[in-house]
Amino acid sequence: MLQARSRKKNTPADIPAPDARTGSAVRLTQVTKRYGDGASAAVALDGVSIGIQSATFTAVMGPSGSGKSTFLQCAAGLDRPTSGTVQLGGQDLAELSENKLTEYRRTRIGFVFQAFNLLPSLTVEQNITLPLRLAGAAAESASVDSVAAGVGLFGLLRRRPTELSGGQQQRVAIARALITRPEVVFADEPTGALDPDTAQDILHLLRQAVTDLHQTVVMVTHDPVAAQHTDRVIFLDAGRVVHRVDRPSADQVKRVMTELRGAR
Ligand SMILES: Nc1ncnc2c1ncn2[C@@H]1O[C@H](COP(=O)(O)OP(=O)(O)OP(=O)(O)O)[C@@H](O)[C@H]1O
Numbered sequence: 001m002l003q004a005r006s007r008k009k010n011t012p013a014d015i016p017a018p019d020a021r022t023g024s025a026v027r028l029t030q031v032t033k034r035y036g037d038g039a040s041a042a043v044a045l046d047g048v049s050i051g052i053q054s055a056t057f058t059a060v061m062g063p064s065g066s067g068k069s070t071f072l073q074c075a076a077g078l079d080r081p082t083s084g085t086v087q088l089g090g091q092d093l094a095e096l097s098e099n100k101l102t103e104y105r106r107t108r109i110g111f112v113f114q115a116f117n118l119l120p121s122l123t124v125e126q127n128i129t130l131p132l133r134l135a136g137a138a139a140e141s142a143s144v145d146s147v148a149a150g151v152g153l154f155g156l157l158r159r160r161p162t163e164l165s166g167g168q169q170q171r172v173a174i175a176r177a178l179i180t181r182p183e184v185v186f187a188d189e190p191t192g193a194l195d196p197d198t199a200q201d202i203l204h205l206l207r208q209a210v211t212d213l214h215q216t217v218v219m220v221t222h223d224p225v226a227a228q229h230t231d232r233v234i235f236l237d238a239g240r241v242v243h244r245v246d247r248p249s250a251d252q253v254k255r256v257m258t259e260l261r262g263a264r
Pocket residue numbers: 035036042043044062063064065066067068069070071
């Protein structure tokens with residue numbers, strides 16, 4: 001069970017608190033992302049406006065090329081939209097310089113990727129605490145132990161990533177994403193490289209982070225079974241939000257995906 005604990009004071013003082021007015025952890029307003037110019041331009045996001053409520057688990061789905069990765073990249077401040085605004089924790093990301101945006105991502109946003117993206121030369125403990133150390137904040141051993149125990153890694157802190165299973169490596173990535181108590185954790189196909197049973201364990205962990213720690217989690221996935229762990233599925237097609245399903249079942253999600261693929 002993940003343990004709730006107070007938000008650490010490791011964030012820059014000039015960054016505002018979550019968007020109390022809307023309750024949104026992330027808000028995209030008329031976000032368009034265009035790659036290239038002229039006849040060869042690709043519109044990956046086409047006027048997307050959506051708010052993602054704090055302390056919810058959201059899946060982003062859609063056919064191949066519908067704009068899911070671009071959505072995640074723009075919402076997480078990894079890429080800048082061509083037009084429109086992204087607010088995260090009440091901060092308009094366009095107002096941040098590149099350096100401030102990097103600092104913001106490090107302290108206020110957590111990332112979990114399909115390929116785990118751990119540093120092989122660091123121990124599990126060092127991987128988990130890396131975002132704190134990069135931000136110049138001390139890692140309290142009690143909080144590291146609590147996060148590690150919460151994701152089922154207790155006793156493995158001295159190991160290196162190569163000495164862990166895929167599921168254990170993804171637990172390290174989740175602990176690393178949670179250690180700063182970010183505004184939002186963005187997960188890009190977090191179960192894509194795992195067997196079905198291990199994938200279920202990882203999805204339960206992400207669910208617990210929302211339920212027990214009131215984290216906001218946004219996950220891109222192709223998997224209807226993964227989506228049924230979430231509170232809401234947002235469906236993209238041709239760069240637009242075309243459908244939403246709350247408290248989704250895998251069958252509902254499959255139906256919508258079949259319709260979207262059939263409509264192409
Ligand atoms: N760097 C880029 N340069 C040019 N076009 C791009 C670039 N990145 C994405 N695109 C285009 O933007 C559209 C959306 O791509 P995106 O990767 O966001 O879709 P996706 O839904 O994540 O796809 P998939 O499920 O196949 O990963 C596609 O038409 C893609 O070809």
